Amino acid sequence: MAFCRxxxxxxLSCTFALVSGAHAAGIIVHDARNRxxxxxxxxxxxxxxxxxxxxxxxxxxxxxxVGVDTTSLYPPAALHDKTNVGYMRQISAExxxxxxPTLILAIQGSGPRETxxxxxxxxxxxxxxxxxxxxDGLIEKIKLVGHAMGVDERAECLSAAVAADLAQLRxxxxxxxxxxxxMFVMSLQNGRAMVAGHKTAADEIIQLAGAANAVDDYDxxxxxxxxxxxxxxPDVVLSIERGKDSLQAEAIYAHPGFALTPxxxxxSFVSMDGLYLLGFGPRTAAAARDLSVKLYPALADxxxxxxxxxxxxxxx
Numbered sequence: 001m002a003f004c005r006x007x008x009x010x011x012l013s014c015t016f017a018l019v020s021g022a023h024a025a026g027i028i029v030h031d032a033r034n035r036x037x038x039x040x041x042x043x044x045x046x047x048x049x050x051x052x053x054x055x056x057x058x059x060x061x062x063x064x065x066v067g068v069d070t071t072s073l074y075p076p077a078a079l080h081d082k083t084n085v086g087y088m089r090q091i092s093a094e095x096x097x098x099x100x101p102t103l104i105l106a107i108q109g110s111g112p113r114e115t116x117x118x119x120x121x122x123x124x125x126x127x128x129x130x131x132x133x134x135x136d137g138l139i140e141k142i143k144l145v146g147h148a149m150g151v152d153e154r155a156e157c158l159s160a161a162v163a164a165d166l167a168q169l170r171x172x173x174x175x176x177x178x179x180x181x182x183m184f185v186m187s188l189q190n191g192r193a194m195v196a197g198h199k200t201a202a203d204e205i206i207q208l209a210g211a212a213n214a215v216d217d218y219d220x221x222x223x224x225x226x227x228x229x230x231x232x233x234p235d236v237v238l239s240i241e242r243g244k245d246s247l248q249a250e251a252i253y254a255h256p257g258f259a260l261t262p263x264x265x266x267x268s269f270v271s272m273d274g275l276y277l278l279g280f281g282p283r284t285a286a287a288a289r290d291l292s293v294k295l296y297p298a299l300a301d302x303x304x305x306x307x308x309x310x311x312x313x314x315x316x
Contacts, residue, residue, distance in 0.1 A: 027148065029148045039148055044066045045066065048106035050071035050073055051107060051280055053065070058281075074275055074276070083099055088111075104125065131280070134204060135166050138162065139163055162285060169292075181212050182211045183213075183232060184200075184239065185237050185247060237263050238271075241273050246271060
C-alpha cells in the first residue's frame with residue numbers, strides 16, 4: 001500500500017547518525033504516571049509494547065534495542081534479532097533486568113504490577129508511555145518515544161508524516177455517506193461474544209475507518225449475550241488474526257445471535273493483523289485506510305495515499 005511505502009521511506013530517511021555514544025544530556029520525560037523521568041543513557045533500551053518497538057524501528061533506533069516483548073511483531077526483525085522479555089502484561093523482572101538495560105520504555109498497561117514495582121525499584125529509568133486511542137494520542141506517543149531517545153527532530157519527522165496520512169484519511173472518510181455498523185469481536189467464549197465498546201483501540205479504528213461501533217452503551221470489552229447482539233444490529237463483524245486461535249467467519253455466521261443480524265445475511269466478516277489494526281503505531285492510518293476500503297469497496301479507487309513529507313525534510 002502507498003501508506004506503507006510512505007512510512008518505509010520515512011524510516012530510511014530518519015536513519016541518520018546516532019547521537020555519539022547513545023548518551024542523553026539529562027533528558028526529562030513526563031510519562032503516563034504524571035512523573036518526570038530523567039534519562040541519561042539510552043544505549044541499552046528495552047521496549048515493552050508493539051507500538052513502541054515499531055516507532056523505534058521507524059526512527060532508525062533498532063541498534064539501541066536489547067530486548068522487546070512478544071507483541072513486538074513488526075517489523076519481524078524485532079523478535080528475530082532481539083531478546084524476548086515476554087508478553088507485555090506478564091513481564092518477568094529478571095528477564096528485563098538481566099539485559100542490563102539503561103532505559104525501559106513500557107506501554108501503559110504493562111505488567112503485572114509486581115514486576116513494574118521491581119523495575120522501578122531497580123533504579124533503571126522506566127518511562128511509561130501513554131496509551132490514548134486517538135489521532136492526537138498517536139502523534140504524542142511518537143513524540144514522547146523520540147524525546148526519550150534523544151531524537152526529537154526524527155520524531156517530528158515521523159509524526160508529521162503520520163499526521164499527513166491521517167489528514168488524507170479524513171478526506172477519504174468524508175466520502176462516506178452512510179456509516180456501516182461494525183462490531184469488533186475479540187473472541188467467542190462458550191458461544192458468548194467478547195465485544196469492544198467505547199474507549200478501546202477497536203472503537204477508535206472503526207471510527208477512523210468511517211464506520212460506527214455497533215456497541216454504544218459501555219466502555220472497554222465485555223461479554224454479551226445473543227439478545228444484545230441482535231439488538232445492536234451489526235452490519236459487519238471485525239476481528240483480528242491470531243494464528244490457530246483466530247475467530248473464523250463460519251463460527252460467526254452459525255452463531256445464534258449473529259445469525260439474526262445483517263452480518264450473517266450478507267456474509268460480512270473482516271479479520272486483520274492484530275498489531276496492524278489495533279497497535280496505534282506509525283501504520284495506524286494505513287490500517288484504517290485498509291479497513292475503510294474493506295467496508296466501502298467503492299473507496300478503493302479514490303486516489304493514492306502518500307505523505308506530504310519529503311525525504312529531504314526528514315534529514316534536516
